[in-house]
Amino acid sequence: MKAQNPRQKAxxxxxxxxxxxxxxxxxxxxxxxNIGQNGEVSTSEIAKLExxxxxxxxNINIAxxxxxxxxxxxxxxxxxxxxxxxxxxxxxxxxxALTAETxxxxxxxxxxxxxxxxxxxxxxxxxxxxxxxxxxxxRLLIRNWNYIEKHFDYTTFMTDVNRxxxxxxxxxxxxxxxxxxxxxxQDDQKAFDEAxxxxxxxxxxxxxxxxxxMSSLQFGGYPRPLAKILPPPIYGVFDxxxxxxxxxxxxxxxYEYTQNxxxxxxxxxxxxxxxxxxxxxxxxxxMSLNVEVLEKYxxxxxxxxxxxxxxxxxxxxxxxxxxxxxxxxxxxxxxxxNILFGQNQLNKDLLxxxxxxxxxxxxxxxFPSEQGLREVNLLKSIVEPSMQSILAQAKYLPTKNSLxxxxxxxxxxxxxxxERARIIxxxxxxxxxxxx
Numbered sequence: 001m002k003a004q005n006p007r008q009k010a011x012x013x014x015x016x017x018x019x020x021x022x023x024x025x026x027x028x029x030x031x032x033x034n035i036g037q038n039g040e041v042s043t044s045e046i047a048k049l050e051x052x053x054x055x056x057x058x059n060i061n062i063a064x065x066x067x068x069x070x071x072x073x074x075x076x077x078x079x080x081x082x083x084x085x086x087x088x089x090x091x092x093x094x095x096x097a098l099t100a101e102t103x104x105x106x107x108x109x110x111x112x113x114x115x116x117x118x119x120x121x122x123x124x125x126x127x128x129x130x131x132x133x134x135x136x137x138x139r140l141l142i143r144n145w146n147y148i149e150k151h152f153d154y155t156t157f158m159t160d161v162n163r164x165x166x167x168x169x170x171x172x173x174x175x176x177x178x179x180x181x182x183x184x185x186q187d188d189q190k191a192f193d194e195a196x197x198x199x200x201x202x203x204x205x206x207x208x209x210x211x212x213x214m215s216s217l218q219f220g221g222y223p224r225p226l227a228k229i230l231p232p233p234i235y236g237v238f239d240x241x242x243x244x245x246x247x248x249x250x251x252x253x254x255y256e257y258t259q260n261x262x263x264x265x266x267x268x269x270x271x272x273x274x275x276x277x278x279x280x281x282x283x284x285x286x287m288s289l290n291v292e293v294l295e296k297y298x299x300x301x302x303x304x305x306x307x308x309x310x311x312x313x314x315x316x317x318x319x320x321x322x323x324x325x326x327x328x329x330x331x332x333x334x335x336x337x338n339i340l341f342g343q344n345q346l347n348k349d350l351l352x353x354x355x356x357x358x359x360x361x362x363x364x365x366x367f368p369s370e371q372g373l374r375e376v377n378l379l380k381s382i383v384e385p386s387m388q389s390i391l392a393q394a395k396y397l398p399t400k401n402s403l404x405x406x407x408x409x410x411x412x413x414x415x416x417x418x419e420r421a422r423i424i425x426x427x428x429x430x431x432x433x434x435x436x
Contacts, residue, residue: 025056026089033079113237117235128144140199143180145178148178233253273391289403294387320337
């Protein structure tokens with residue numbers, strides 16, 4: 001069998017444990033591809049195709065791309081635009097096809113896009129006087145609707161929305177402040193994803209200002225999310241000249257929007273925290289953990305499905321305690337959260353009780369749906385101070401590795417810590433003495 005050339009290995013690879021799986025499903029894939037008289041590749045085995053694509057996407061590594069949906073789409077395109085037309089179909093020629101498709105994908109030119117993201121804040125609150133916020137290396141520009149109508153192809157945008165979503169009746173001008181994000185990206189989907197990630201993180205920070213330490217009660221009607229600043233119903237995508245391209249919409253269509261007002265002091269606190277959240281080059285950077293936790297917090301508040309909210313809040317505790325990988329241990333999660341609480345016995349006992357609720361849900365599918373909001377409120381009272389503790393320690397524990405060492409030694413007694421400090425001091429003196 002022909003080996004991968006260096007270029008293929010640089011973009012497309014798999015380890016020795018994955019090779020047999022990749023080889024097997026490349027062979028299966030080749031058997032369901034047909035070439036028509038016009039040279040187009042097709043298949044009638046759609047169900048099998050989806051299975052093969054899923055398995056291949058999970059077992060193939062593509063440089064610079066970790067998103068499974070993007071990997072799946074590249075494998076699909078490589079199969080139907082290139083691989084299916086090859087006379088010889090094997091793992092080597094499949095790698096060639098996928099390498100070529102990936103290379104073309106990664107080398108697409110960058111273009112400028114403008115993303116319009118309506119923020120669920122009452123325009124009359126004069127939120128736009130803050131002008132802009134910086135978060136995750138993106139600038140969120142705060143504008144008003146007059147500015148949007150004057151400088152963007154807003155009429156075409158709303159005409160398209162009303163044509164394709166005839167049930168859309170939400171008055172944007174009454175419930176939202178327009179936020180703009182300029183993004184250089186290779187396509188409008190990537191531009192939207194980047195802008196929306198920063199926007200949602202900003203919204204999560206705003207909601208944190210409103211909901212921290214608060215319990216919610218709801219009487220009658222359908223459950224409502226805990227978030228005060230709800231996701232927007234629609235988003236607009238414009239090109240670099242501000243011409244309308246397309247819109248996205250929120251698939252949750254039963255949000256009850258209100259005219260939210262935000263006090264200046266809350267906005268200022270949010271701005272300060274947002275400015276500390278920057279894109280990181282290393283996954284070990286504690287900032288990547290803080291971003292992950294805040295994103296999950298936003299997801300937990302956006303849903304009114306209480307069992308889902310409960311599970312997402314538990315995921316936050318797992319992330320905070322560095323237990324979201326293959327070496328997962330729920331016992332370690334509980335022990336490490338208890339370290340953050342110090343001598344607070346009430347929180348420790350509540351966490352133990354909530355742990356039992358979590359186990360019943362995960363292992364037996366049981367969740368007290370009628371009292372689901374109560375369970376979420378109780379878990380939220382554990383999650384929020386845990387988040388605050390990690391955010392506050394970012395300056396002193398700048399990496400996940402340093403946080404892990406903190407957990408490992410936080411339960412050592414003073415004598416052990418003093419002895420460890422003494423030995424470390426001796427090692428440093430020894431190194432300094434024998435340097436060069």
